[in-house]
Amino acid sequence: MKILMVCLGNICRSPLAEGILQHKANEAELNVTVDSAGTIALHEGELPDSRSITTAHEHGIDITNQRSRPLKKEDFDTFDRIYVMDASNYTDVLGLAKDEDQRAKVKMILNESYPGENRRVPDPYYGGDEGFENVYQLLDKACSVIVDNLKG
Numbered sequence: 001m002k003i004l005m006v007c008l009g010n011i012c013r014s015p016l017a018e019g020i021l022q023h024k025a026n027e028a029e030l031n032v033t034v035d036s037a038g039t040i041a042l043h044e045g046e047l048p049d050s051r052s053i054t055t056a057h058e059h060g061i062d063i064t065n066q067r068s069r070p071l072k073k074e075d076f077d078t079f080d081r082i083y084v085m086d087a088s089n090y091t092d093v094l095g096l097a098k099d100e101d102q103r104a105k106v107k108m109i110l111n112e113s114y115p116g117e118n119r120r121v122p123d124p125y126y127g128g129d130e131g132f133e134n135v136y137q138l139l140d141k142a143c144s145v146i147v148d149n150l151k152g
């Protein structure tokens with residue numbers, strides 16, 4: 001199973017989502033590969049935002065191996081599922097999908113923990129540090145549901 005996490009810049013939210021899900025999947029000894037990407041290339045090659053690195057570290061997860069990269073069309077072939085953080089990501093990602101099979105791979109991540117509600121993971125980039133802990137908690141809950149469902 002290959003899962004891609006997508007946000008706007010691939011420096012705040014999706015790096016946390018990647019780190020949390022990979023950590024939980026490894027702990028559950030599941031054969032899951034997680035990656036992340038952004039809908040914009042502005043931060044390509046950069047480390048995650050230092051506030052995301054710190055928040056992950058506080059929860060025992062190292063995300064400093066990650067580098068920002070933009071989403072590419074081939075990702076729809078490589079990955080089984082593509083999770084987005086908000087409705088804007090959703091629209092942008094669907095715009096790169098070439099058919100219904102590819103569009104069906106794209107899901108709002110908080111629909112795992114809040115089914116059918118289309119809740120967003122708020123963009124913490126312009127806010128304070130507490131925004132990153134809030135993002136962490138939302139993603140932690142969603143990733144627990146994902147792993148529980150993969151365990152079957």
Ligand code: 4NP
Nearest residue numbers: 007008009010011012013125
């Ligand atoms: P992310 O946050 O999408 O969670 O990585 C952002 C990162 C960068 C920008 C906006 C949001 N930006 O405008 O550069």
